[in-house]
Amino acid sequence: MGATKTEHFTHRQNHLAVLAKALGHPARIAIMDYLLKADACICGDIVNELPLAQPTVSQHLKELKNAGLIKGNTEGNSICYCINEKAFQQLQSWFTNISAKTAVKRSQCCYPLK
Amino acid sequence: MGATKTEHFTHRQNHLAVLAKALGHPARIAIMDYLLKADACICGDIVNELPLAQPTVSQHLKELKNAGLIKGNTEGNSICYCINEKAFQQLQSWFTNISAKTAVKRSQCCYPLK
DNA sequence: AATCTTTATCGTAATATTGCAATATTAAAT
């Protein structure tokens, strides 16, 4: 026991979970924030922006990259990172779907007068 | 070591991470899917819908509830669940923000000809 | 070539998550 039973779920469910899981750490949210804040992609100084040791940041970047949320481009001896729009579109379309559906049943759901 | 260093990040970053983390498991995506699929909130039969033992499902529901993503309403000896729209709006607005910003710099970012 | 800079990997300790059997709890039904 202990390992997630991915085989019981759909490919889509597993994929959404992988994306969400990758964003499920404040350091990785902070990385995304930083990539967004900048006007262009970020080359090199992500480590200095975070309150974590370099190996830890490297590990977080790797996880975001494995999930497909960011792209990295070697530029000399440093690496330029930016957000991978496509992965975010998948998440966003799911959220849009949820918002649309919950809006429909908002009034009738869960806390009726009874 | 081993524990997430939440104190180094902003409240907003930690909160977004909590929401994303709660969605970072296929069983919990499946629960959300099921709550969405139904026309109204779901009373009672979530356990039967998932390929996991009852205590495991109960635990996943608890995590979604703790994160604020779903609401549970006791109805006799069963519980009615539905999605908490507000929590999703926070995530969605973040994603919308990301999409808008990445669209702007799409062409200039990360894989220049060079 | 030696050195510096940047990023990755290894190893490891601390902590968290996942899953479930067993058991408890709570309310309905008999």
Added chain:
DNA sequence: ATTTAATATTGCAATATTACGATAAAGATT
């Protein structure tokens, strides 16, 4: 009051994550 049904909690084993020091790798600089 017992029994039944639905959900929660406890306890525990297996596995995963987090963090970082030490070290490696790869390109830039001198």
